[in-house]
Amino acid sequence: MDPFDCFNDSHLLHYQYIFNIFQHYHGRVKHFDIRSPEEYRLIHLPLSVLIPFEILVPKVTLSDISKITDTTKLRRQCIVISFSLSYLPQAEILRKILLRNKCKEIHMLRDVEEFMLNYPFLIDGPRVKEYPNEIIPNFLYLGSEEQAHNPHIIQNLKITHIVNATKNGANKFSNLKYCKVTVVDQEDEKICRFFQKAYDFIESAMHENQLGANNVVMVHCALGVSRSATIVVMFLMRTFGLSLENAMKFLKKQRNKVEPNPGFLKQLEDFYENKFKFNKTYTGNQLKKLE
Structure with a gap:
């Protein structure tokens, strides 16, 4: 691939940005995966937490969807919400919930399956700290x-x-x-x-x-x-x-x-x-x- 072409590919640049976020905040990233349990079991990023899409409805609270009770710690973390494009509405609901809980750094990883295809070593390769x-x-x-x-x-x-x-x-x-x-x-x-x-x-x-x-x-x-x-x-x-x-x-x-x-x-x-x-x-x- 011509490297110049990469700068015309918004998806590649988005995936690169998220990959670099993981390196910058290694150990300090809270990663939520918004897909079905079947999709999650098939393939997912290590340390990601599944939040089944069907429970993400308007008026749901953070305590309804997660075991997190101490939101103070969550506010200090970098949060990545990964999802398939068909679950964009649910991902937006979660983002709004986190914003209501005063979480400041939230990143949306759209089309997470494609991201994993670009960085397969994050899933099945030897664990690398950074x-x-x-x-x-x-x-x-x-x-x-x-x-x-x-x-x-x-x-x-x-x-x-x-x-x-x-x-x-x-x-x-x-x-x-x-x-x-x-x-x-x-x-x-x-x-x-x-x-x-x-x-x-x-x-x-x-x-x-x-x-x-x-x-x-x-x-x-x-x-x-x-x-x-x-x-x-x-x-x-x-x-x-x-x-x-x-x-x-x-x-x-x-x-x-x-x-x-x-x-x-x-x-x-x-x-x-x-x-x-x-x-x-x-x-x-x-x-x-x-x-």
């Missing part, structure tokens, strides 16, 4: 070194290419293609020296997909916060013509914890001001704005 975040559906992920060294994650996400943005971290898997970005997370580090190398590596994998390949790229540093985030922001800016502000806004929606250090942000600002031109001899304030 996956890297999906940035471009079925193509680009951002995460930590620990995740990049986890064979279950590599297998489940079908990773083929890795950008390793650590100083001394190992390229662990011999069957994968690697791009090493040897930098430390310091404000005076010139990470822009590696912009073209990293961009060409990711773009080449994307181009091969347009020709029929199934490449999947993961970018990581130690924690997936600063160095690797900078590389991903750079790629988004140049590939989609985004400003730094818009690229960061999009990335934070997928992975809230990203925070490139001020020095890296300055280099990204200069990269945008110079119309995404690569400059391997960058020395901080020596880049001139292009007319």
